Amino acid sequence: MKQFVPVNKGPVVIKEAASSNTISDAYKDSITIAYQFIDSVEADTSFTFCGRTLQSPIMAGPIGGQKKIMEDGQLHYARAISEAGSVYWTDYHDINAWETILAEGIYGLRVIKPLADLDEFIAEIRHDEQGGALAFASDIDHGLTVYGTKDGQQKPFAPRTAAELKQIVQASSLPFYLKGVMSVHDALAAAEAGAAGIVISGHNNRFPCAVPPLKILPAIRTAVGDRLQIFVDGGFNNGYDVFKALALGADGVLCARAFMAAFAKDGEDGLTNKILEMGAQLKGAMANTGSPDLKHINQDALILP
Numbered sequence: 001m002k003q004f005v006p007v008n009k010g011p012v013v014i015k016e017a018a019s020s021n022t023i024s025d026a027y028k029d030s031i032t033i034a035y036q037f038i039d040s041v042e043a044d045t046s047f048t049f050c051g052r053t054l055q056s057p058i059m060a061g062p063i064g065g066q067k068k069i070m071e072d073g074q075l076h077y078a079r080a081i082s083e084a085g086s087v088y089w090t091d092y093h094d095i096n097a098w099e100t101i102l103a104e105g106i107y108g109l110r111v112i113k114p115l116a117d118l119d120e121f122i123a124e125i126r127h128d129e130q131g132g133a134l135a136f137a138s139d140i141d142h143g144l145t146v147y148g149t150k151d152g153q154q155k156p157f158a159p160r161t162a163a164e165l166k167q168i169v170q171a172s173s174l175p176f177y178l179k180g181v182m183s184v185h186d187a188l189a190a191a192e193a194g195a196a197g198i199v200i201s202g203h204n205n206r207f208p209c210a211v212p213p214l215k216i217l218p219a220i221r222t223a224v225g226d227r228l229q230i231f232v233d234g235g236f237n238n239g240y241d242v243f244k245a246l247a248l249g250a251d252g253v254l255c256a257r258a259f260m261a262a263f264a265k266d267g268e269d270g271l272t273n274k275i276l277e278m279g280a281q282l283k284g285a286m287a288n289t290g291s292p293d294l295k296h297i298n299q300d301a302l303i304l305p
């Protein structure tokens with residue numbers, strides 16, 4: 001009997017199934033803010049991440065392709081993020097650029113692929129510990145392909161078990177973040193393993209018909225309480241949507257495509273300005289909802305669909 005053989009190893013766009021980005025964007029847009037002007041306050045957006053103070057809880061998510069935009073693109077990208085007082089979450093591929101970024105003292109961490117060989121995975125963590133990374137992460141949604149078959153680029157990947165997550169946490173003194181969490185189940189596994197936090201992420205349409213990150217966020221926050229820092233990504237392009245995520249229980253957001261678009265259009269300065277602009281919009285949303293700081297965001301200001 002014949003077996004289905006996937007031909008596309010990259011992110012799969014399945015036209016027959018609903019696009020998760022479309023579902024997620026529609027949900028995000030359907031949430032609105034009931035501004036409250038009486039008792040408006042000056043707002044402080046500063047945020048502490050891995051012991052460092054950032055201008056806002058808006059960080060750069062992993063996305064490739066900077067090299068196609070300019071020479072040493074990844075380095076310029078990281079410098080732009082640093083200029084804006086933010087953090088660079090990078091991807092797996094260009095180790096030379098990553099080492100230069102760390103050597104410059106730019107705040108960053110790497111999202112390491114879920115390598116099947118745990119020793120190799122831990123060796124990657126050691127490399128980043130020595131280089132001065134703030135933390136490390138892994139995109140746990142990449143263990144298998146969307147078809148549930150084996151995945152991997154130069155090296156095979158594998159789904160992580162709860163026991164392996166504990167081993168990973170115990171292997172390093174750096175905080176560990178799981179990226180690609182989309183369920184209470186996985187969030188609880190992260191908390192029980194002792195991870196520092198999670199990124200609720202649909203990984204840019206990787207899985208069809210996926211729940212919008214903002215829709216599952218409140219249930220995850222209720223389940224894990226304060227045991228995890230929770231970040232969210234998926235189509236964040238302005239500070240008002242960031243406010244919605246924070247009011248629903250997130251500690252911060254990652255932006256990948258919006259930052260890449262700013263960098264492609266206006267280079268290093270363009271990206272710095274984009275991050276600062278989103279921070280200013282967040283500050284405005286906080287001020288005009290009576291939210292003095294991130295810990296006291298006024299959740300009543302959000303109107304859900």
Ligand SMILES: Cc1cc2nc3c(=O)[nH]c(=O)nc-3n(C[C@H](O)[C@H](O)[C@H](O)COP(=O)(O)O)c2cc1C
Binds near residue numbers: 092
């Ligand atoms: C071209 C491209 C490359 C990406 N590469 C990675 C990657 O290597 N590792 C990862 O965890 N996520 C990767 N992502 C997913 C993003 O980090 C992010 O989860 C997703 O794009 C949703 O955020 P956004 O809407 O702000 O782009 C990639 C996304 C794009 C568009």
